[in-house]
Amino acid sequence: MKDAFFDQVYQLVQRIPPGKVATYGQIARLLGQPRAARTVGWALRATPEGIAVPWQRVVNARGTVSFRPGSPGAVLQRGLLEDEGVVFDENDRIDLRVYGWAGLDPVEIEQLLRRNM
DNA sequence: CGTATGACGAGCC
DNA sequence: AGGCTCGCCATAC
Numbered sequence: 391m392k393d394a395f396f397d398q399v400y401q402l403v404q405r406i407p408p409g410k411v412a413t414y415g416q417i418a419r420l421l422g423q424p425r426a427a428r429t430v431g432w433a434l435r436a437t438p439e440g441i442a443v444p445w446q447r448v449v450n451a452r453g454t455v456s457f458r459p460g461s462p463g464a465v466l467q468r469g470l471l472e473d474e475g476v477v478f479d480e481n482d483r484i485d486l487r488v489y490g491w492a493g494l495d496p497v498e499i500e501q502l503l504r505r506n507m
Numbered sequence: 508c509g510t511a512t513g514a515c516g517a518g519c520c
Numbered sequence: 521a522g523g524c525t526c527g528c529c530a531t532a533c
Binding site: 394396423425427429433 | 530
């Protein structure tokens with residue numbers, strides 16, 4: 391497929407339902423690049439403001455926001471998630487067993503990506 | 508075309 | 521437990 395990895399990330403992240411979160415590594419694995427977690431973060435950082443990508447629904451493997459604590463980005467991401475009903479515990483962590491997104495089947499991934507090439 | 512850059516993650520200490 | 525190192529890899533320059 392001709393789409394750059396970044397675009398694949400955007401396509402998949404748009405499938406995360408409100409109130410659920412996925413991890414960088416999970417997105418990377420679902421796209422068939424299990425070692426590209428950092429690149430997923432890079433892609434989200436570069437998210438075009440024009441398109442509606444729910445970037446706030448992607449957190450790190452520990453269930454925490456990956457911005458420097460107290461930074462504008464961190465406050466914004468947490469606020470957006472809480473507005474969707476996601477709960478942070480006393481350690482600023484999200485229980486992925488509760489709010490973690492199940493992801494998509496390989497077949498669904500293929501269809502999703504093929505649709506946009 | 509080589510080097511740098513992380514919104515990561517697993518493992519080691 | 522919590523911090524630190526080191527590998528990773530698509531892009532940017």
